[in-house]
Amino acid sequence: MVVTNVKNSATNVMVSHIPKSVINEASRVAAEEAKKSLHYEEHSLKVSYGKLSNLKAKVRTFVDESARLCRPANIHICDGSERELRHLINVMQQAGMIEPLPKYHNCWLTRTDPGDVARVESRTFIVTKEKRDTVPAGKEGVKGTLANWMSPEDLKEAVSQRFPGCMSGRTMYVVPYSMGPVGSPLSKIGVQVTDSPYVVASMRIMTRMGGQVLPTLGDEDFVKCLHSVGCPLPLKRPLVNNWPCDPTRTIVTHIPETNEIISFGSGYGGNSLLGKKCFALRLGSTIARREGWLAEHMLILGITNPQGVKRYIAAAFPSACGKTNLAMMTPSLPGYKIECVGDDIAWMKFDEDGVLRAINPENGFFGVAPGTSMKTNPVAMNTVLSNTIFTNVAKTSDGGIFWEGLEKETPNNVSIRSWLGDENWSAECGKPAAHPNSRFCTPASQCPIIDPDWESSKGVPISAILFGGRRPEGVPLVYEAFDWKHGVLVGAAMRSETTAAAEHKGKAIMHDPFAMRPFFGYNFGQYLTHWLSMEGRTTSSMPKIFHVNWFRKDDKGRFIWPGFGENVRVLDWILRRVEGDDVAEESAVGLLPRPGSLDLKGLDTSTLDTHELFRLPKGFWEQEVRAIAKYFDEQVGEDLPNEIREQLRRLEKRVEKM
Numbered sequence: 001m002v003v004t005n006v007k008n009s010a011t012n013v014m015v016s017h018i019p020k021s022v023i024n025e026a027s028r029v030a031a032e033e034a035k036k037s038l039h040y041e042e043h044s045l046k047v048s049y050g051k052l053s054n055l056k057a058k059v060r061t062f063v064d065e066s067a068r069l070c071r072p073a074n075i076h077i078c079d080g081s082e083r084e085l086r087h088l089i090n091v092m093q094q095a096g097m098i099e100p101l102p103k104y105h106n107c108w109l110t111r112t113d114p115g116d117v118a119r120v121e122s123r124t125f126i127v128t129k130e131k132r133d134t135v136p137a138g139k140e141g142v143k144g145t146l147a148n149w150m151s152p153e154d155l156k157e158a159v160s161q162r163f164p165g166c167m168s169g170r171t172m173y174v175v176p177y178s179m180g181p182v183g184s185p186l187s188k189i190g191v192q193v194t195d196s197p198y199v200v201a202s203m204r205i206m207t208r209m210g211g212q213v214l215p216t217l218g219d220e221d222f223v224k225c226l227h228s229v230g231c232p233l234p235l236k237r238p239l240v241n242n243w244p245c246d247p248t249r250t251i252v253t254h255i256p257e258t259n260e261i262i263s264f265g266s267g268y269g270g271n272s273l274l275g276k277k278c279f280a281l282r283l284g285s286t287i288a289r290r291e292g293w294l295a296e297h298m299l300i301l302g303i304t305n306p307q308g309v310k311r312y313i314a315a316a317f318p319s320a321c322g323k324t325n326l327a328m329m330t331p332s333l334p335g336y337k338i339e340c341v342g343d344d345i346a347w348m349k350f351d352e353d354g355v356l357r358a359i360n361p362e363n364g365f366f367g368v369a370p371g372t373s374m375k376t377n378p379v380a381m382n383t384v385l386s387n388t389i390f391t392n393v394a395k396t397s398d399g400g401i402f403w404e405g406l407e408k409e410t411p412n413n414v415s416i417r418s419w420l421g422d423e424n425w426s427a428e429c430g431k432p433a434a435h436p437n438s439r440f441c442t443p444a445s446q447c448p449i450i451d452p453d454w455e456s457s458k459g460v461p462i463s464a465i466l467f468g469g470r471r472p473e474g475v476p477l478v479y480e481a482f483d484w485k486h487g488v489l490v491g492a493a494m495r496s497e498t499t500a501a502a503e504h505k506g507k508a509i510m511h512d513p514f515a516m517r518p519f520f521g522y523n524f525g526q527y528l529t530h531w532l533s534m535e536g537r538t539t540s541s542m543p544k545i546f547h548v549n550w551f552r553k554d555d556k557g558r559f560i561w562p563g564f565g566e567n568v569r570v571l572d573w574i575l576r577r578v579e580g581d582d583v584a585e586e587s588a589v590g591l592l593p594r595p596g597s598l599d600l601k602g603l604d605t606s607t608l609d610t611h612e613l614f615r616l617p618k619g620f621w622e623q624e625v626r627a628i629a630k631y632f633d634e635q636v637g638e639d640l641p642n643e644i645r646e647q648l649r650r651l652e653k654r655v656e657k658m
């Protein structure tokens with residue numbers, strides 16, 4: 001049963017006025033400005049594809065506003081058809097943005113401007129009137145790292161400096177899309193306008209895109225997404241790799257009050273496919289808080305044990321820390337089966353029985369290419385061999401793909417062209433063939449182990465939630481939280497080595513609470529309160545929470561745990577805990593597997609240092625507790641819920657006694 005009258009339920013923002021759409025306002029101002037010019041001509045809507053009359057009035061208004069602001073040469077209303085895809089590919093081929101990969105069916109390669117290869121966290125903002133609604137209190141004088149705030153005034157200024165006329169000479173595509181299966185009560189609709197055909201082709205894979213979405217919109221509101229690569233024609237500077245972008249002026253902004261997303265200057269992944277991080281996570285988390293559910297950076301997988309019992313697990317690991325790989329794992333233990341529901345984002349809500357259920361709001365995978373191979377992830381390899389857009393990978397002379405990790409699977413007699421265009425690339429040059437954040441964008445329906453319920457409109461019931469990251473030292477392979485509150489601390493205290501998924505340089509251990517640090521749409525202290533409130537919203541039992549670490553290293557810097565398909569051994573232990581088996585023992589940090597309870601059959605235990613895998617060095621954990629306390633103190637301050645402070649105090653006490 002769902003409990004509705006909880007005290008600390010989502011603090012609904014009471015809107016006493018009708019908030020003004022930022023895009024509408026910007027377009028009005030831009031039109032007024034334009035009228036002052038001597039050469040003023042009323043901007044006409046020239047439609048080159050599709051029909052404006054097919055759009056609902058609200059959508060039509062949004063399209064009008066965007067066109068008045070950006071002044072494209074024409075408008076293309078996307079229907080999601082094959083014919084349209086052919087057209088987009090043609091346009092991109094003519095512009096030199098994309099090339100075929102004839103070794104596979106309908107696969108394409110794009111190489112971006114090397115200045116536009118990853119999310120840019122420093123230029124990603126949440127716009128609220130009160131800074132405190134976005135960024136926790138923190139400590140005076142310390143730079144906040146939990147969400148960047150921008151004031152509505154600064155946003156207005158930023159938009160007026162970038163958007164008027166920004167699509168000049170280009171086509172503005174109108175992309176209606178659903179996050180989640182079309183028509184599901186858990187799904188939400190967005191409309192993105194963009195001047196990038198690459199974005200359209202990618203949104204067509206990553207979301208349910210096209211005409212079928214609009215009838216389900218009804219009179220509901222949709223998320224307005226405005227995107228431009230910021231290169232009006234004629235160009236002011238030459239393009240690099242024919243990839244339009246404006247890295248020095250890139251901004252990615254979100255306005256929770258009006259459900260708007262405004263992104264400029266980047267064509268890359270999380271900056272430009274606005275359904276993904278911007279909608280499903282940043283705005284999604286603010287909507288989820290209001291409506292009493294969770295929008296998380298999590299994979300969802302189904303796992304069936306040899307006895308035929310099936311459970312679903314959700315797991316939050318930071319970017320490039322193993323979600324896609326776990327979600328598509330080929331288990332090494334006999335009799336186990338893994339099925340994939342999603343690899344990056346989970347929307348989780350209680351059903352009428354109070355069971356927490358998850359949907360994957362996406363329709364495709366935008367996965368990290370390097371490291372993916374028939375050895376590590378055959379399921380992903382078999383998914384990407386048709387209808388896939390690759391970005392910033394290397395190309396073989398026989399028309400195939402190459403990246404770090406495919407050395408043994410690439411014929412010897414082919415030459416390799418690197419992502420930067422070096423022909424005859426070889427490993428000796430010391431530079432990687434593919435960019436470390438190069439990606440494949442591929443339809444989820446092609447995944448050979450896609451779960452039969454992956455599009456279920458009810459979602460799948462979640463039995464366990466995993467947190468994890470890249471922890472070379474001190475953090476055991478797996479431990480279980482004592483209870484929900486402790487589990488929320490485990491999520492809040494997550495740290496991980498930085499990766500190439502964002503602009504951070506070098507390898508530092510960074511705090512990344514809930515793997516959401518780059519994706520919070522509101523104050524992290526309030527996010528913690530929201531998570532804590534979840535167990536009070538149901539009379540059913542909550543999923544158990546675990547922490548995993550595949551990335552512990554030995555003193556020579558090698559991973560101790562073989563990872564990938566062998567991770568099923570950890571899932572096996574987790575499932576036994578979910579069933580209530582007595583296979584755990586208490587430690588200072590949480591419940592560890594009883595000696596002998598982790599199934600290691602078939603692994604070469606002569607080389608596997610199981611002792612080191614689970615060792616808890618006291619000095620390390622003392623430091624860890626101090627680092628977490630400092631982080632909470634500096635970054636969250638008085639917005640930290642008392643329960644979390646209390647949980648940390650208890651951890652500190654247990655570590656003291658180690």
Ligand SMILES: Nc1nc2c(ncn2[C@@H]2O[C@H](COP(=O)(O)OP(=O)(O)OP(=O)(O)O)[C@@H](O)[C@H]2O)c(=O)[nH]1
Pocket residue numbers: 317318319320321322323324325326343344366367368369370371372376501550551559562563564567
């Ligand atoms: N050593 C080791 N490496 C792994 C394991 N799982 C994944 N990796 C590597 O980690 C990198 C990123 O993995 P992904 O599964 O794509 O990461 P993700 O969490 O889905 O990343 P985002 O799409 O950025 O959110 C790849 O190079 C993988 O090969 C593992 O169990 N052990």
Ligand SMILES: O=C([O-])CC(=O)C(=O)O
Pocket residue numbers: 118119268269270271276277318319320344366501502
């Ligand atoms: O958003 C992106 O570009 C890719 C992604 O999944 C992440 O960084 O977590």
Ligand SMILES: [Mn+2]
Pocket residue numbers: 297318319320344
């Ligand atoms: Mn991700």
